[in-house]
Amino acid sequence: MHHTTSVRSLRRCCALTAAAFVVAVATAGPAAAHAEVEAEGARALDQNVALTFSAASESSSAGITKLEVILPKGMEPGDITYKEGPDGWKLTPTGRGYTVSGPKLAVGEDADHVVTVRQLPDARSLVFKTLQTYSDDHVDRWIEQDDTSEDGHGHGHPAPRLELKPAAPGAKPVSPSPTQEPTTAAPSSDTVSGEPTTPSATPSTRPTADSTNDDGMPVAAPLGIGAAALLLGGGVWWFKSRRSGSA
Numbered sequence: 001m002h003h004t005t006s007v008r009s010l011r012r013c014c015a016l017t018a019a020a021f022v023v024a025v026a027t028a029g030p031a032a033a034h035a036e037v038e039a040e041g042a043r044a045l046d047q048n049v050a051l052t053f054s055a056a057s058e059s060s061s062a063g064i065t066k067l068e069v070i071l072p073k074g075m076e077p078g079d080i081t082y083k084e085g086p087d088g089w090k091l092t093p094t095g096r097g098y099t100v101s102g103p104k105l106a107v108g109e110d111a112d113h114v115v116t117v118r119q120l121p122d123a124r125s126l127v128f129k130t131l132q133t134y135s136d137d138h139v140d141r142w143i144e145q146d147d148t149s150e151d152g153h154g155h156g157h158p159a160p161r162l163e164l165k166p167a168a169p170g171a172k173p174v175s176p177s178p179t180q181e182p183t184t185a186a187p188s189s190d191t192v193s194g195e196p197t198t199p200s201a202t203p204s205t206r207p208t209a210d211s212t213n214d215d216g217m218p219v220a221a222p223l224g225i226g227a228a229a230l231l232l233g234g235g236v237w238w239f240k241s242r243r244s245g246s247a
Contacts, residue, residue: 035142066101074121085113
């Protein structure tokens with residue numbers, strides 16, 4: 001009787017162990033897949049921070065070719081500088097973040113890359129939604145705000161999340177992204193050293209046509225000369241006529 005009870009207990013224990021093993025194997029795959037971002041000791045408002053992204057491969061037949069990262073509020077594409085990543089991959093800014101892409105990775109190989117951010121926002125945590133594209137055009141969407149899913153076991157696709165420590169004392173936000181160098185306008189002639197100023201649009205000081213001629217001589221002068229010549233000529237004619245009459 002005692003022997004039978006022991007056998008039954010052993011069988012029950014083996015069955016429970018096997019069931020637990022099956023459950024563990026069944027859930028290990030989805031639980032292992034992830035997309036993460038890390039920055040050791042990162043604090044809010046820190047500047048020139050290196051962010052390391054890692055996206056796990058979930059395909060058994062295709063390699064990863066591209067990652068699109070959607071930046072959280074307070075970060076702009078111009079804040080991001082590409083530091084390192086898979087061989088041949090390049091960073092391209094987008095309207096909402098950036099992409100890193102290049103030759104497809106080996107099947108099963110995770111996609112890791114590092115970028116430098118000009119300054120972290122003043123926040124407690126940052127969520128970087130990520131779209132992961134494979135060579136067969138399949139897309140893994142690491143966009144869920146929390147590690148939850150419909151099955152209730154956390155086997156979804158949570159977005160990479162970076163927890164930040166409080167800002168250092170005295171830390172202040174800088175402009176969100178580098179501004180484009182302003183175009184230098186040509187300076188006005190009255191501000192360039194050694195150059196004459198442009199004449200202002202004031203009334204001309206040149207004498208008007210009714211007071212001088214083109215040679216600068218007053219108009220009345222030639223008129224007076226002409227009148228004198230006429231009088232002199234008339235006097236000579238009158239004098240000659242008188243002499244002829246007397247003769």
